[in-house]
Amino acid sequence: MTLPMPRPVFDANASSGGFGNLPEWDLRDLYPAPESKEFAADMDWLETACADFAAAYEGKLAGLDAAAMLACVLAYEQIDIVAGRLMSFAGLRYYQNTMDSDRAKFIADVQDKITTFTTPLVFFSLGFNRLEDAQLDALIAANADLARYKPVFDRMRAMRPHQLSDELEKFLHDESVVGASAWNKLFDETMAGLMFAVEGEEEELNLEATLNLLTDPVRAKREAAARALATVFDKHIKLFARVHNTLAKEKEIHDRWRKMPSPQHGRHLSNHVEPEVVEALRNAVVAAYPKLSHRYYRLKAKWMGLERLQVWDRNAPLALEAPRVVGWDEATKTVLDAYGAFAPEMAEIAKPFFEKGWIDAGVKPGKAPGAFAHPTVSTVHPYVMLNYLGKPRDVMTLAHELGHGVHQVLAAGQGELLSSTPLTLAETASVFGEMLTFRKLLDQAKTKAERKTLLAGKVEDMINTVVRQIAFYDFECKLHAARAEGELTPDDINALWMSVQAESLGDVFDYMDGYETFWAYIPHFVHSPFYVYAYAFGDGLVNALYAAYADGLPEFEAKYFEMLKAGGSKHHKELLAPFGLDASDPKFWDKGLSMIAGFIDELEAMED
Template identity: 25%
Template sequence: MFFCPYGKIFPMEKMAWNLESEYPSYNSPEFLSEFDLVKSKVDQLEKDVKSLKTPFDNDVEKIQKIWIDVEATQVLVGNMSTFLNCHLSVDSTLSEAQAKKSEVMALSSRMWQILIPVDNFMKRCSEETLNKILSHPELTPAKFDWSQERTQKPFMLSDDEETLLQALSMPGLHAWGELYSNLSGTMRCEMKFKDRTETVGLAKASALIRSQDEETRHVAWTSIQEAWTTHKETASAILNALSGWRHEVIKKRSQVKPAHYLDQSLFYSRITKETLDAMLTACYENVDMSRRANLAMAKLMGKKALDPWDLLAQSPISASKAERSYEEGLKMIKDAFGQASPEMAQFVDMMAEKHWIEARVLPNKRNGAYCTGFRKKREPRVFMTYMGSNSDISTLAHELGHAYHSWVMRDMPIAECGYPMTLAETASIFSETLLHDVLLTNAKTREEKIEFAWGEMDRATAFLLNIPARYDFEKSFYEMREKRTVSADELSKLTDDAWSKWYGSTLSENDKMYWATKLHFSMSGISFYNYPYTFGYLFSISVYARREELGKDFMQTYINILRDTGRMTAEDLVQKHLGEDIRRPEFWRKSIAVINRKIEEFEKLALG
């Protein structure tokens, strides 16, 4: 049993995920046999690539075989990586799992180094040759992916340079991201209450910031600040190394056409800079209205401005002060999803019954929440730390939205399932919106209405103030890092400036250490892991707003949108299904207008 600090007792066995359905363990014969199989497949790929004769145009059938084998190998590599990451997320001190993960990553890196000549050929060859290769039924689903990849032709390096870059990225770029994960996973926070001191892991301290009790929030937030301040030089070294690496790569790739530090992020988000600018323009035009949500929340707390430890707090006014059990939280989500479709409600039951959700509070558990999946069986998994707050329930709905997205695509070719973060966040935030809308609609008393409307305001300020502030910080940092190394104190100053721009005077103080405490800035896979959340939030509101108009056809339209997310750009997807142009601020203003009406309603409740 897990004893929640607020008195609830949560059943640990029901909150643990089942990973053994994939492999008994990472030392099991099943796992080791699959690892050996991947090694043999990579060896064979190396022989097949070396057997190609230049020009490759005359070896279409061999190239087809290579890419078919690559997809099969990727499935196995992805499966093993997911299994290891899941174990390390639950306990970051598992040294054997860390060692095995490094072996799998090295194997994956070797495979991509081997494939670079063929990969570059696919980007450079004629349309006629490309079409011949992709005419194979097993490769046809990859047409959209290759059309996107070929837009990167001006930024390509030689085969030897690309191979070297790939080889160095594991001990270089990605090692810095691993350092952050290891540091945060083993970090201890000293929570200094008036009558006692408790030492807890970072995940638990982060979860306690969502407490209804202000002292607990303040103590938890302060303990995290102190822990990261102790390690601020390491944290700044990580950020500088990641950005420095990316800047050097950009310089190398700018020989034919100038590359920009935002290019990779926009490419992987499948949006244009015009779309990003239109969205952020609409957000900043509305900044005064978004700030009013913060001020209304502060008023309900009896404050003139929110403190930084209040940004994730639950409503100070609610129908029930008790934290909700794990089962209660799942039922709330199931009932809300059922308002959209019986299938969505059944999906929640399935995730719980199959134990595909990890929600325990554990000492060495990774901070945060995410959805992942096993490629072989096309099964999702959800990871979080559940302590019974409304925010926890909202987070669980968010991650289950991601899981549902992958679930409705499980029958599709894998090549058509690689959706970008911008569109991934649409499904997750749609699910949150559905939860909050149902809860608010069913609320009867003022206390209930405030409790559930608070969640709406929490999301509005997160996506319309916090996320844009993250983007502005990262943009300023990348511009400064292009010239020189940026110190920890300078990173705090850049954070302070970005928060002041967006939050204004609605906070008592800015969270100047946010650059260190927020995992997303230190992820090695991609930079600017922020604005897609705002994109998903506003796009999901646009989709959700069509529920009444479409009636019984809405759910099928929604599923059709989800199933198209991996085979077209965001601009094309919205044009196809909604008939709108997201490159224009007008599209985003319509969604923001919906939020503004909710802010005005919340202000009335706050004045009560």
């Protein structure tokens, strides 16, 4: 089971005072406590169930009739649920305080046990993929309940050309806890432990608190934060380079053995998206850099009275009105009202998150940075993590993560194996929820300055989500290609980073010494290679969807809920067809990018 990735913006950290009563997770819906009898019983059940499953089905899949195959799939699904529940509990506790050695030991031990218990299950996908197409088609035709799982089978069988022998697959499964997983933990624990001496601050700050200063209204504070980040990253740059070198090399070895045609191919397979669709997205965004980020940042420089921008100005707030702290109650009402205005059902699904301990919002020592929504398993409910600091941007983050939560609740009806949504579609409800909230705030804007601030904030978020993530994707492509040729020095990686930053941000920026190391703190590169394009995919898809909604597409709300309820049971072509959209059409991406360009047009038109 995969633990979640944080949202890719500066969702910051410092102190949780002054925002009202911030909610904390109640993880008892998963298990009462780490030492509870329920947790121990499920762990014992999992060990027995995995061994029994292997004894019942290993080497026998080809001889099963449709009813027996359905029983096999249902047994596998139940194992998936229990393993996911155990790992979710351990993972969420760990994210609440990554510096707690007891929690770190607990998650490591749980992961070790689950890996050991589930190693006998490796045969299942391998044996299933050896079934002849005609035999599988006959089984599916004979049993409607089994036919429900065809999307799962299709995704499994997409790996047929890339699977190894049973023995090698079991070895890789066993070895994973001391491979990528171990390097991931080293990265997480190192990042959580970094402290930054920021000039002007009384105490050293952690990573999130320091990143938060990059959005401070005072330019000197932003510069001090940027320089403190650069100083600390440089001190640890050899470690971060070693993490990236090792993970990229491990991936190259696995990809070579699996005969993957490119480093990105495995991600495309898991996302159930064609490489040419991703390439069309990437090319459309890169071609749009001049009319999006380049143009916007030149405009921002003008607003700030500067001829040149420094990297610490990229996320600077506009000085059009005094910074405002948004209390938690106001943030809650804003998001729920926006959801309810679109569809009352959406607000009703979202309410339990606030009322039942499904959100952890406060900033606490050792807590994981950023924000995420984790679906846990289809028989429980999702949990949302924030680092809430009362900024207007934090309200958007709440709307975003709550959208994930609503999506995960709706998709859970598909069951464990069918509820999981590919990354490319997983951002749909989150970005749509964010857009609903933004539009509501924009409609309520009382002054030109307020409207301008909201528009500029939205453009910056969209640039962070689209332009910045595609630049990240290009950086990863370059990194993995270069690592295939040999070991990379920190300077090598720094140069790759700067090549994409200059291209994506435009010619109005100057880059301070030390900015070349800022690749080091991006967790996506470590945890999930090539994950990042999913954000751009989701933003472009939602912009096209929202345009259809704004144009009054008949029964849009009903179609939208059906799309979310589908989870991972349908391909993106099938999901988008009711809206008259097709992501494989290169022109599709221009629609979404045009929305961003339109917001910049409006900002330019506001100039006196």
